[in-house]
Amino acid sequence: MVQPLNRFKESASQTAGPYVHIGLTPNFSEINGVYPHDLGSSMVNDKTRGKRIAITGRVLDGTGTPLRDALVEIWQADADGLYNSPSEMRGAADPNFTGWGRCATDMVSGEFRFETVKPGRVPFNDGRLMAPHVTFWIVARGINIGLHTRMYFGDEDAANAEDPVLARIEHRVRLPTLVAEPVEGGYRFDIHLQGEKETVFFDI
């Protein structure tokens, strides 16, 4: 026998289910009057520094049908590459930028939309700079544990080419699944849960 490590086990994930919006975006679900507004519905204000962008997209199932009951959260650095988090030790992030957004996909079109700013570059663990990116977390009915992925920017070829995380993708044909297409006013990023274009999801 050896000494026990005395680790607790993380609580097991369970699906967010079909009614996740009651809990996380109640005003969107027409449960009004409990909270003044839905958390994460606004990431920026008039004073936020950086280039304004909108990120739009859909989450698609194995038949290519958009999920109309998904919930998407994003987390990103500010325009200078700093996170608005107590664990950010490199400096103070823009106080007018939360870095965190939450959006229910539209009940008809399945679209999500975030009004945000383009993030700056953040160092990887060895000090090299990662390319600008936005962390995505997707939950929905039928998804047993929230899915983590990243969105990179289609107009950042040079930075993307030296990104240490993108470099880890063995099957290079899958790399475009993480790259958002520049469109008028921002970027478009579709997430494919399955199929030929299945998005690269992370175990982080």
Added chain:
Amino acid sequence: MSEGMLSNRKPETGAFFQRDREWHPQAYTPWYKTSVLRSPQKALLSLDNTLSEITGPVFGHNILGALDNDLIHNFAKPGESAIGPRIIVYGRVLDERGRGVPGALLEFWQANAGGRYRHKKEGYIAPLDPNFGGCGRTITDEDGGYVLRTVQPGPYPWPNGPNDWRPAHIHFSIFGHGFAQRLITQMYFEGDPMIPLCPIVKTINDPAAISDLTAALDMSATTPMDSRAYKFDIVLRGRRSTLFENRLEGN
């Protein structure tokens, strides 16, 4: 957002312990039919945490309203209250090292006492309770403790198999201190015979992991002549300590 609650703790910059993917449900669980077309089929890309996962948003108590953790009253008309067995749910949010997680945002949602959700797409014949919305939230205290008040939700049938029912449950969403800790789970109730029959519960392989999601009746925490109490602790991923300060954080 504010870091008020965390002020007398050293900032945490370590990477999180790896997730035990055998303990969590697999993505593809065909007996839970919706998972079939919504489960990634390719292997996940394993990655040590970077700053993007080690950091995360933190929420201050200033976002909370007085009734946010009281589902009996937070949607009810003045002087009225939700119908159903009144319960207190309390516990702690811990990390895998057993330390309380202060300042964690908990959001919860549930069906009413009849098993009906207040939702457009919900078609169960059980009636809505005009005084029950079904959502609440709170932020853990300095020790990771939290408490909420609600009515015990009813079990409900759902379209999967011809006669599948969910056990009584409360959905919980938890924010710890890093985005990699993000978790959604469900709380079940001690003694509910519906637990082992549920296809969603059965997405979890290990019976110990199911026990860990099952709240214990705690008669010592009840409010006499008012509410019974259930204790539900939640465990989030723990962090590696930064053993060598001269190394880059997270590595």
